[in-house]
Amino acid sequence: MRDVAEAANVSTTAVSRVLHGGGPGVRVSEERAAQIRAVAERLNYRANALARNLRTSRTHTVGVLFENMRGMGDGPLYTTHLLDGVASVLFRNGYRLTLLAEIDHNNVIGSLGDGQLEGVIWCKLARDEETVALIRSTPIPIVAFNAATPTDGEATQYVNCDNEGGMELAVEHLWELGHRKIAFVYESEEYSTPDCIARREGYDQAIARRSGVPLTLGSPWYLVF
């Protein structure tokens, strides 16, 4: 930047203002501005984001943390779609996305506090005490995704799936079409997950509410389709 400033016979301030949007009211004459841009182009100037980040304490980067990243390729495509959606929204708004390693929590604390992230989307947030404590002391905002419902007034945003409500809607839909034998089918490997449990309960209740006959089928039934 100094090279550009000297070559253009202006201050680095002027260069900064012209090339990087400048502060409130970019007060540089169009003449000078054009000249600066020309020189910058000629000198092949590239702004250094590291310096700017340090100075402004902003990185335009948010982290995404998966509780188990390994499984991204296995199982259902849930994780993949999630990442895809998060990425597209972030990019659209000029943000970068950094994938965080789901390693030891000590390191997680370090990651969240080192200034490189402006926020974190935490998928499948565990609700153990350690994690809750971490959340309380984190210097940046965290959004918990697909986590268990929050217990108390934590300083965290949650985006969750309304499993019970969804099952109620699903059963209602089929019921109104006249169906009475409505099965709940699950993948055996998911059976003990909170989501699956909640859905099954939602299904049971929705059926019971209509005095219907519950029917639950394990994953082998999939092969019938």
Added chain:
Amino acid sequence: MRDVAEAANVSTTAVSRVLHGGGPGVRVSEERAAQIRAVAERLNYRANALARNLRTSRTHTVGVLFENMRGMGDGPLYTTHLLDGVASVLFRNGYRLTLLAEIDHNNVIGSLGDGQLEGVIWCKLARDEETVALIRSTPIPIVAFNAATPTDGEATQYVNCDNEGGMELAVEHLWELGHRKIAFVYESEEYSTPDCIARREGYDQAIARRSGVPLTLGSPWYLVF
């Protein structure tokens, strides 16, 4: 850091050396070191990666750029597995992974030159002139993944799939088992991709080399399985 230094009655240099691995030969007495660590703990000190990055010109971050990120959730899981593999290796080596938006190439140039990335893994690198020019002028190393084979001596590393060689091996294997009716099956949506074309050619040649009978089947045949 200055707070820690003052509270411990040492210089920031000492703090830096003790808390952040220090330069060549961490020459601080164990006594002082322990004290510094204690004070840092008490003051809840967190190193600022932004400042360190700026000073050292290192970020321990590599970017990953997909030619079409949107499709990550659709089609085959190729992209997902790729990302999974890249991430696990990077994390294991203390690197971060930043997903890059596959927007206009101007911005890509900016992304690569702003100092935040130490290298880029570029998946499905197009070989148009614009991209080649970009690669030539990039300030950081690029690894092209699953791109077309390089034409000339470019300053880029390529990691590609040996489609012809793979088909030769596959045909050889079946042939040696005694099979003579060997079909090449493709997904119709992939038929015009470079990979599929190369594989088909490899198949044709491997079959021809053995005076066998080529047989190519489009995707509907998948449904038979």
Added chain:
DNA sequence: TTGAAAGCGCTAACAA
């Protein structure tokens, strides 16, 4: 073994 001082490249008061 320890610290003083310079500086990474940029931005933002504040003055002119």
Added chain:
DNA sequence: TTGTTAGCGCTTTCAA
């Protein structure tokens, strides 16, 4: 409209 100056938090010679 333009420039001067200080400083973000850290690392690293260099001298003591």
